[in-house]
Amino acid sequence: MQDFNITWIDITVVVIYLIAxxxxxxxxxxxxxxxxxxxxLGGRNFVWPMIxxxxxxxxxxxxxxxxxAGAGYSSGIAVYSYEWIAAVALVVFIFMLLPFYLRSGVFTMPEFLERRFDSRSRYIFAGMLIFLSIFLDCAGALYAGGLVIQTLFPSIDLWVGVLILTILAGIMSFFGGLGAVVISDTIQACVxxxxxxxxxxxxxxxxxxWDAMVQAAPENGxxxxxxxxxxxxxxPGLFGVLIIGIYFWANxxxxxxxxxxAKTLDHGRWGSIFAGFLKLTSLFLMILPGLMALTLYPDLKTPDLAFPTIAFDLLPIVLRGIVLAALIAAITSTVDSILNSVSTMVTMDFVKPLRPHTSDAALVRIGQMTTVAVMLIVVLWAPQIIHFQSLWSYFQSILAxxxxxxxxxxxxxxxxxxATPAGAFAAFVGGLGIGILGFFTIQVGGLVDFHFLYSASVLLFIGLALIIGxxxxxxxKPGEEVDELIWTTRILKDESKDLAAKPAWQNYRYQSLVLMVVTAIIVIWFW
Structure with a gap:
């Protein structure tokens, strides 16, 4: 195993960061x-930089x-497609979906589906999101984070690393709610x-x-x-990446x-566009360092050692501590967000509808207790992933x-x-049923040779056929119940009038255009 020389000064930097x-x-x-x-929801008062x-x-x-960085080391920059397509998905989100979400005043995405369709869609989607969040997203982030800590500190058992990260993340969600989580995320994103x-x-x-790095890159790297x-x-799988990206960023x-x-719709849109620009930086900040590591250290035991190797071999004391803090920031900011998200859905999509007279104070306490329960589940489950490596590799494609x-x-x-409540219910039951069958047939059983990104495209059209058919x-539903949740050309015309009174730099359409132009330039440059 690679030897990473971590000094007490580096650890001091990390501890100061964790406390602050x-x-x-x-x-x-x-x-x-x-x-x-x-x-x-943090009092619905978030401004765009925080978002x-x-x-x-x-x-x-x-x-x-x-x-x-590991992907850059092993196969080159193709993984960047997941990043630039995120910028496209965010633009779709702020144009087509965010205005209706904010107009409806909902707390959760399942609640929005109930407003548009019925409670069946709400409960199915909420159950699906909670399951994926706990057993895939949260456990996966903690497992990966635990492995990172174990790589840097070999004497620490995997479960201990997972427990430490869970507690660090849980503090934010339990005591501060989404407001503290978003403030913490802002700090951690900067780090x-x-x-x-x-x-x-x-x-x-x-x-x-630069030419030496290009020469060292894999074929088409x-x-x-x-x-x-x-x-x-x-x-052709990029369309599948876009489908998954739209789900991830918009649903x-x-x-x-x-x-x-968000404080206003504008702040929600500006914050999303800002996030799109931040996503574009990952090619330079996170993927290319992997290729640089390949140039400098072509014989690493595993590609995932690329980032820590280049950091600890080239950076001096203190700066290495900042990089360690950045790694912990990346892990805990994801986990505390998942904990808050799950507690919100359990409380607002199940407890409140079933017990509508529960006080706000009681709902907050239930949300806090849910956070603790989820922390216990993921601490027990995440370390077990190491025993199911082959199964876990299949799970990475389950979103498709x-x-x-x-x-x-x-x-x-x-x-x-x-679109009717019955149509949405049919798309949920039929689409998810076919998707799960396809997952076990193609990914797990290997009975059919079909790329998972192609499966995403096929399943989108199956979902469209089911809901429309x-x-x-x-x-x-009666028109008066859904009028405010349906896109019309009148909305576009009214919005255009409002935007005409704003300076160009505040117009989200111009901002989106700039984001798409920058995205196109990067993609064409590295085509």
């Missing part, structure tokens, strides 16, 4: 979480931080970006030249768009909850099999007044 990154958010958020709006940083930090888990920038600068200084026979990311409670707490019908339901529901022969 917990104390400051809790102090700033004091007295702002007494009701459900305060605890679960953007929180979206970025929540998405960039420890596995992303280390894994993207994450600083740590990644330090590693990038050290790598650029150490490699002989400097190309974002891969040929159709590429086993990991063939170019997933974990992410959308930050924008539900279960999320496309969700995307179909949200978009058809907003774009078509004729069943809606054509079933009763839709």
């Amino acid at each position: 990154s917990r104390a400051i958010p809790l102090w700033l958020n004091r007295g702002k979480k007494s009701d459900t709006g305060g605890f679960f 953007g940083f929180s979206l970025f930090a929540t998405n960039m888990s420890g596995s992303s931080f280390v894994g993207m 994450l970006l600083l740590g990644a920038a330090l590693v990038l600068a050290a790598g650029l200084y150490a490699i002989p030249s 400097m190309s974002i768009i891969r040929p159709i026979d590429d086993p990991s990311l063939p170019w 997933n409670q974990l992410i959308v909850q930050r924008t539900l707490g 099999y279960v999320t496309p019908p969700v995307v179909a339901i949200f978009f058809v529901g907003i774009l078509w007044r004729g 069943v809606s054509l022969v079933t009763q839709h």
